[in-house]
Amino acid sequence: MQITDGKIGAREILSMIVMAVGIKATDTTPGMMIKHAQNAAWLFSLMIGVVMLIPFLVLLRLMGRYRMGLYDLLVHLTGRWVATLIVAWMFVWLFISAALNTRSYIDIVNTLFFPQTSLYFMCLFFLLFSWLVAKRGFETIGRTSWLLLSLVVFISLVLSVSIWQDMNLSHLYPLLGPGLGDLLKETPRHASLYAELVLMCFMLPYATTYRSFRQGTLIGYGLSIFVIVLLNAYYVMVFDYPAVEHISFPYHQLTRAASFGRQVAHIEAIFLGLWIITAVMHFAIYLYLTAYLFARTFRIHEFEPLILPLTGLCLLLSGFPKNVVQINEIRDMVISSASIVYLALPFVLWGLKLWRDRSS
Amino acid sequence: MPFRSWNYLRSRAGLSSAQSESDPTRAFIDGQLTDDMLMNLQTLANLFDYPENDSLKIRHIHIRSLQVDAAVLYVEGAADGQSVERTIIRPCLENDMQLDAHQPAERINIIKQQLLPSLAVKESETYQELNDALLHGNTVLFIPQSSRAIIIETPGFEYRTVEMPQVEQVLRGPKEAFIESTDVNRSLIRKHIKDHNLRCEKITFGKRKQNTALMLYMRNIADDQTIQRVKKRIEQVESDAVTNLFLLEQSIEERPYSLLPSILLTERPDRAAAFLQEGHVVVLMDNSPVALIAPITFWALFHAAEDQYQRWVVANFMRLIRLFAMLVTMLIPGVYVAITTFHVEMLPTDLMLAISAARERVPFPIVVEIIFMELTFEMIRESGVRVPAPIGTTIGIVGALVLGQAAVDANLVSPILVIIVAITGLASYIIPDITLNFAIRVQRFMFILFGYMFGFFGLALYMSFVIAYLVSYKSFGVPFMSPLAPRLPASRDMFTRSAFRQQWLRPSNLSPKEKFKQHKPEGN
Numbered sequence: 001m002q003i004t005d006g007k008i009g010a011r012e013i014l015s016m017i018v019m020a021v022g023i024k025a026t027d028t029t030p031g032m033m034i035k036h037a038q039n040a041a042w043l044f045s046l047m048i049g050v051v052m053l054i055p056f057l058v059l060l061r062l063m064g065r066y067r068m069g070l071y072d073l074l075v076h077l078t079g080r081w082v083a084t085l086i087v088a089w090m091f092v093w094l095f096i097s098a099a100l101n102t103r104s105y106i107d108i109v110n111t112l113f114f115p116q117t118s119l120y121f122m123c124l125f126f127l128l129f130s131w132l133v134a135k136r137g138f139e140t141i142g143r144t145s146w147l148l149l150s151l152v153v154f155i156s157l158v159l160s161v162s163i164w165q166d167m168n169l170s171h172l173y174p175l176l177g178p179g180l181g182d183l184l185k186e187t188p189r190h191a192s193l194y195a196e197l198v199l200m201c202f203m204l205p206y207a208t209t210y211r212s213f214r215q216g217t218l219i220g221y222g223l224s225i226f227v228i229v230l231l232n233a234y235y236v237m238v239f240d241y242p243a244v245e246h247i248s249f250p251y252h253q254l255t256r257a258a259s260f261g262r263q264v265a266h267i268e269a270i271f272l273g274l275w276i277i278t279a280v281m282h283f284a285i286y287l288y289l290t291a292y293l294f295a296r297t298f299r300i301h302e303f304e305p306l307i308l309p310l311t312g313l314c315l316l317l318s319g320f321p322k323n324v325v326q327i328n329e330i331r332d333m334v335i336s337s338a339s340i341v342y343l344a345l346p347f348v349l350w351g352l353k354l355w356r357d358r359s360s
Numbered sequence: 361m362p363f364r365s366w367n368y369l370r371s372r373a374g375l376s377s378a379q380s381e382s383d384p385t386r387a388f389i390d391g392q393l394t395d396d397m398l399m400n401l402q403t404l405a406n407l408f409d410y411p412e413n414d415s416l417k418i419r420h421i422h423i424r425s426l427q428v429d430a431a432v433l434y435v436e437g438a439a440d441g442q443s444v445e446r447t448i449i450r451p452c453l454e455n456d457m458q459l460d461a462h463q464p465a466e467r468i469n470i471i472k473q474q475l476l477p478s479l480a481v482k483e484s485e486t487y488q489e490l491n492d493a494l495l496h497g498n499t500v501l502f503i504p505q506s507s508r509a510i511i512i513e514t515p516g517f518e519y520r521t522v523e524m525p526q527v528e529q530v531l532r533g534p535k536e537a538f539i540e541s542t543d544v545n546r547s548l549i550r551k552h553i554k555d556h557n558l559r560c561e562k563i564t565f566g567k568r569k570q571n572t573a574l575m576l577y578m579r580n581i582a583d584d585q586t587i588q589r590v591k592k593r594i595e596q597v598e599s600d601a602v603t604n605l606f607l608l609e610q611s612i613e614e615r616p617y618s619l620l621p622s623i624l625l626t627e628r629p630d631r632a633a634a635f636l637q638e639g640h641v642v643v644l645m646d647n648s649p650v651a652l653i654a655p656i657t658f659w660a661l662f663h664a665a666e667d668q669y670q671r672w673v674v675a676n677f678m679r680l681i682r683l684f685a686m687l688v689t690m691l692i693p694g695v696y697v698a699i700t701t702f703h704v705e706m707l708p709t710d711l712m713l714a715i716s717a718a719r720e721r722v723p724f725p726i727v728v729e730i731i732f733m734e735l736t737f738e739m740i741r742e743s744g745v746r747v748p749a750p751i752g753t754t755i756g757i758v759g760a761l762v763l764g765q766a767a768v769d770a771n772l773v774s775p776i777l778v779i780i781v782a783i784t785g786l787a788s789y790i791i792p793d794i795t796l797n798f799a800i801r802v803q804r805f806m807f808i809l810f811g812y813m814f815g816f817f818g819l820a821l822y823m824s825f826v827i828a829y830l831v832s833y834k835s836f837g838v839p840f841m842s843p844l845a846p847r848l849p850a851s852r853d854m855f856t857r858s859a860f861r862q863q864w865l866r867p868s869n870l871s872p873k874e875k876f877k878q879h880k881p882e883g884n
Contacts, residue, residue, distance in 0.1 A: 125821060126821065137832065
């Protein structure tokens with residue numbers, strides 16, 4: 001048995017999905033959700049999760065049928081040129097998201113913890129370490145994520161226990177927030193919040209088996225949605241609507257509220273540390289995926305050396321937005337404009353498959 | 361003895377002047393023995409630069425029972441003189457049985473079978489082998505008209521007796537340690553593993569192929585690919601200067617510049633035996649009071665010899681303390697810098713006030729203070745190793761005074777920092793393996809730097825790199841953090857261990873041929 005053959009199992013995929021999707025409960029995403037869904041943000045995140053799951057299941061089914069990763073599937077069903085176009089678009093989208101999110105994460109750290117440190121300097125180091133992790137390869141990212149998964153579960157538990165006394169269940173009512181109509185209207189628009197799930201399908205060839213990939217992605221997705229729903233509920237329960245709408249970084253505000261008695265009252269820096277470790281994994285996955293998509297667009301075989309230049313470009317790009325408000329606006333736009341593609345793509349592929357089956 | 365002319369002999373040995381300039385002994389070594397005993401003797405004599413070089417001894421004897429003259433050669437210091445006398449010379453001189461043999465081959469057989477009482481006797485017909493044999497402390501016997509010589513094992517290298525381990529000490533468990541002799545070390549391992557599957561291979565390496573190492577593994581457990589990988593790596597060593605395991609370790613590791621070792625050296629035979637039974641490969645060499653173990657994982661460095669000998673509760677308690685100590689050693693100075701520079705709100709108010717009051721009179725920034733103290737501590741530690749034993753107590757006095765009292769009184773450092781450095785120093789001694797210990801001590805300075813630059817943000821950034829590096833690191837193809845990441849089937853024996861009788865599964869990261877140590881216990 002050869003152990004280090006560059007393939008990853010269900011556990012690694014599971015934890016990568018959690019690092020890629022689940023961590024969104026802690027950045028500026030909840031703010032966006034609260035803006036649209038008010039105190040029903042937790043329900044909103046659950047609805048997006050369900051809506052995104054359907055096309056993903058279709059995609060899984062397709063990949064299972066052809067036993068190939070998303071890129072090969074695209075090439076097989078849509079032809080080389082269309083596939084390249086789709087992959088190129090995904091690359092641009094993911095790359096912009098990566099740059100925006102980097103800036104947004106560093107903004108959080110900068111605003112709350114290091115107001116005197118240069119933002120770009122922090123961005124530089126943050127991306128430098130993300131690159132150092134990403135360049136060790138997909139296998140390493142997966143295994144490190146797996147090692148850190150227990151840490152994520154541990155912090156979530158500690159956080160839950162430490163803010164238990166500040167929660168008020170009645171803050172969740174009315175359950176539907178702005179009303180079912182508004183929620184249903186906004187849900188498909190924000191489906192691409194979980195688009196990493198679809199992008200991970202490109203990595204199917206790295207999984208040991210199709211079965212382990214399916215298992216890993218589904219359980220990981222379930223866990224991520226659970227964490228996001230739980231944290232969104234916490235924010236509303238602790239801060240109450242509409243106060244929570246004015247909190248830009250609810251997770252970090254929540255860690256500030258965390259306390260164990262009088263002596264251990266300000267442990268937000270520890271939460272920051274553990275959060276940064278997971279954030280580095282998040283961006284390592286992003287950088288690796290962008291390099292992969294870039295290489296597929298231009299048909300470059302060796303793509304791992306591309307991670308460094310892309311990281312540099314990401315650093316430059318992340319310097320463009322002026323402030324948090326602008327970032328949030330751009331991010332909302334980027335997310336809502338892409339949702340339709342991620343929602344529709346699997347069905348289009350499914351249609352193409354049916355059409356092919358019929359014509360052959 | 362009757363010498364023929366040098367030039368004649370040199371020309372017969374095929375030595376041209378050009379060759380002799382580049383490597384004067386090369387031409388003597390290549391080639392077969394001739395049936396001229398004097399010629400053979402002379403070639404070997406040239407090889408050892410006899411008679412100017414005093415180390416080669418040539419003794420001419422008359423074998424009474426065969427009625428022939430013979431020559432006995434050995435290297436003084438390598439061979440045991442008394443054993444040469446007792447097992448070779450005396451039987452040849454004193455045995456007066458009348459044996460009838462005229463053919464050289466017949467004579468050699470008679471000498472081997474009826475005269476020599478030695479355990480290990482063999483024949484050879486190349487100079488290379490004779491040369492190696494002599495250097496390894498064996499004795500060579502020439503008889504006339506024979507193109508073969510007899511090699512008799514008479515090694516007489518000095519070594520000390522088996523003693524207690526100096527580094528890997530235990531409260532419970534065997535107290536024997538390896539010494540500088542391969543034979544003794546091998547027998548110490550054999551004592552633990554009485555199994556015919558324990559295989560011992562001799563590997564020669566170096567440019568002249570004169571260095572030997574013994575590779576031990578369990579034939580029924582160890583993975584063939586791993587064995588081949590280790591063997592190939594050793595055979596590829598070019599240098600002749602690799603005369604012990606400490607140098608061999610550095611010659612065969614994959615990443616010589618890495619802080620992490622990919623090979624473990626242990627001085628305990630019981631540990632070596634335990635590793636063998638899990639499918640690792642053990643290498644022994646002369647002049648090395650240790651055994652080399654490859655491949656290894658993080659756990660081999662993290663575990664102490666005693667962990668399996670103590671009862672479950674005690675062993676796990678020790679391991680948790682060790683894990684805590686490891687984190688303390690690596691992080692506490694960095695965390696202290698981070699908290700006092702960026703996150704003061706984390707401290708209880710009274711403590712914060714106490715620290716700032718104590719720091720009021722210290723003129724340096726906190727990072728200067730802590731690096732100064734850590735460096736001082738490292739110096740005391742290093743000098744403690746180098747200092748001759750009789751004046752060793754001075755170090756303690758200087759250390760205690762400088763670290764504890766004077767630096768604080770002189771306002772160079774604040775008292776709380778002395779506590780931080782002292783705790784770090786204390787904790788660092790808990791890490792059992794010296795290379796891991798060193799790696800963590802060096803990392804500590806990086807954490808101080810990042811803590812000073814970015815507080816917990818910097819610590820976390822660097823930590824994520826450290827974890828990713830640990831996970832991606834490999835030792836002879838085995839992932840360093842396995843079987844934790846990647847998760848592989850194995851008995852639980854990582855940060856904590858399960859009860860001894862529950863450890864029935866071999867760690868599968870080493871791809872063992874036999875996966876089970878024993879039957880799965882009942883009721884599980």
